[in-house]
Amino acid sequence: MRSTVTFPTRGGLAFPPSLLLRNLSSPTVDRTLSPDDHAFVRRRTNNKLRVGGFICCSGSPGVWGPCATNSAQLAVAEINRRGGILGREIELSIYDAGGPPDEVVQRAEQAIASDDLDLVIGLHTSAVRLALRKVITRNRIPYIYTSVYEGGEQTPGVVAIGETPRWQSRPSIHWLADVRKASRWYLIGSDYVWPWQSHRAVKRYIAETGGQVVGEEFVPLGEDNHEPHLARIRAAKPDVVLISLIGTDSITFNRAFGECGLAATTLRLGGAMDETVLLGIGADNSENLFCASGYFPGIGSQANDDFQIRYRAMFGPNAPPVGSLGQSSYEGLRLLEAAANKAGTLAMEPLIAAARNVVYTGARGPVTVRGGRARMSMYLAEADGLDFRLIKPI
Numbered sequence: 001m002r003s004t005v006t007f008p009t010r011g012g013l014a015f016p017p018s019l020l021l022r023n024l025s026s027p028t029v030d031r032t033l034s035p036d037d038h039a040f041v042r043r044r045t046n047n048k049l050r051v052g053g054f055i056c057c058s059g060s061p062g063v064w065g066p067c068a069t070n071s072a073q074l075a076v077a078e079i080n081r082r083g084g085i086l087g088r089e090i091e092l093s094i095y096d097a098g099g100p101p102d103e104v105v106q107r108a109e110q111a112i113a114s115d116d117l118d119l120v121i122g123l124h125t126s127a128v129r130l131a132l133r134k135v136i137t138r139n140r141i142p143y144i145y146t147s148v149y150e151g152g153e154q155t156p157g158v159v160a161i162g163e164t165p166r167w168q169s170r171p172s173i174h175w176l177a178d179v180r181k182a183s184r185w186y187l188i189g190s191d192y193v194w195p196w197q198s199h200r201a202v203k204r205y206i207a208e209t210g211g212q213v214v215g216e217e218f219v220p221l222g223e224d225n226h227e228p229h230l231a232r233i234r235a236a237k238p239d240v241v242l243i244s245l246i247g248t249d250s251i252t253f254n255r256a257f258g259e260c261g262l263a264a265t266t267l268r269l270g271g272a273m274d275e276t277v278l279l280g281i282g283a284d285n286s287e288n289l290f291c292a293s294g295y296f297p298g299i300g301s302q303a304n305d306d307f308q309i310r311y312r313a314m315f316g317p318n319a320p321p322v323g324s325l326g327q328s329s330y331e332g333l334r335l336l337e338a339a340a341n342k343a344g345t346l347a348m349e350p351l352i353a354a355a356r357n358v359v360y361t362g363a364r365g366p367v368t369v370r371g372g373r374a375r376m377s378m379y380l381a382e383a384d385g386l387d388f389r390l391i392k393p394i
Contacts, residue, residue: 049088049346051076051336052117053329054108054132056124058098060190060221060247063276067326068123069094070315074307075333077314085340090333093117097124101131108132112139118346121332123147123325125246126194133158142348144336144355146328148272148293150197154372157348159355161335161367161374162328163294165201169242171394172269172292172380173202177209182239182267184214188229188253189244189271191218198244198271214238223249226256233262240267247272251280258285274323279386286383294376295324295364296388307363327363334362335369 053072057065076090084090095111097104104124111117112135120136122129122145129145136143137157144159151164176182185206189195195218203213215236217229233241241262245253250273257263264287270277273291281289297308307330311322320326338360343350356372367376381388 047088048091049085050091050093050116050118051333052108052111052115052120053092053094054097054104054120054122054124054128055094055329056098056128056247057094057096060249061125061272061325062098063247063251063280064123064274064323064325065096065098066320067276067322068329069326070311070319071322071327071330072121072333074311074314075330078310079333079337082337085337086344086346088346097122097128097132101128104128105131105135108135112136112141117141119336120144121146121329121336123329123332125192126150126197127192129153129158129160130193140348142346142351142355144332146332147325148194148328150194151201151373152197157352159335159339159352159369159372161331161369163292163324163376163378164373165198165205167375167378168292168294169198169202169269169271170205170208171378172290173205173211173242174209175380175392175394176240176267176269176290177211180239180267183209183211184236184238184240185211186214186233186236186238186241187216187244188233188241189218190246190249191220194246194272195244199242202242219245219249219253221246221249224252226253229253230256230260230262233266234260238266240269242269242271243273244271247277248280250277254281254289255285258282258287263287263289272325274325275321275386275388276323276326278383278388279321281383283385286385289383290380290391291383291388292378292380292394293324294367294378295327296379296381296390297322298381298388298390299364299377299379301365303361303365304363331360331362331364331367335360335367 055065055068056062076092080089095107120143126149133155148162153160187199268289270291339355339358342358343354359368364376378394380391380394
């Protein structure tokens with residue numbers, strides 16, 4: 001028996017039909033659903049668990065699409081070999097979550113109506129999350145959001161497991177202040193909710209160290225002319241530039257930053273930064289570039305080593321590089337498996353209640369979710385050519 005991984009063309013992309021994952025289990029009917037959960041009962045008739053992966057495959061964050069898609073496929077293959085979720089074989093469809101949020105919402109409405117989705121996994125911007133969560137929860141579909149984000153997600157039916165400023169940015173800012181004597185900060189981010197809200201928290205953390213913010217600006221998504229931004233940064237003379245740009249916007253900014261000579265004199269701290277972005281920046285432009293994350297490929301753990309071995313075995317030696325943003329989609333499906341096993345049902349309310357208070361294990365090691373807030377090991381790293389060299393756990 002096979003578990004199908006489909007890539008609908010209405011999302012703007014089409015993938016070859018060779019992406020089929022073998023399932024060695026015999027699925028059984030999940031009899032734990034409440035008769036009152038009509039939306040879910042209607043969708044369960046084919047005994048598949050239909051998961052919609054809303055992953056950015058275009059636009060600025062589209063650089064993470066290939067790794068995120070592969071990571072989700074790997075998780076599906078592993079879970080189906082173990083017998084699926086409560087005996088139901090996962091059928092994964094990938095939809096492009098790039099582009100304007102209203103277009104993604106339309107895509108989601110079409111997918112829910114025509115593909116009878118049971119659950120959504122999201123790797124996309126927070127602007128898309130805010131738009132999607134209404135239509136998804138209105139249809140009584142659980143929604144797991146995996147990306148680094150601003151924190152505070154408490155919408156019924158939604159659980160977010162990504163890194164937040166409290167655990168990602170705060171210890172990094174304190175380390176740069178203590179060890180690198182940084183006191184003057186310039187903040188630059190993409191013009192949407194994650195940078196807006198993250199910068200509010202970052203300013204508090206900078207104040208805790210006695211530092212000051214000497215400049216802040218938000219850049220429209222897709223902007224690739226960074227000369228005016230770099231001129232303002234040069235005039236402000238910061239010790240550190242905290243970068244909340246995403247995807248290709250971060251790549252073009254950091255390239256220009258290095259090419260104009262600022263990298264030699266000014267530290268950088270990236271938020272949504274991983275090896276995929278670093279590869280685009282290039283080794284010549286990565287001097288004095290720091291990043292904090294719950295996942296790096298260089299983490300020396302058995303869980304991570306095993307994950308990378310399975311990733312390469314499934315997708316080959318030339319597969320898209322693994323980075324924290326894309327890898328998070330694997331974590332989302334491992335959370336789903338653990339929460340469903342704890343709840344004993346796939347009905348939305350008990351499943352999300354379990355997901356908000358559960359411990360699961362993925363490539364990042366044990367992750368504890370309490371009250372909808374995920375705690376995981378966090379690491380500070382510095383760019384070393386095209387890799388991140390771990391400095392310390394934070």
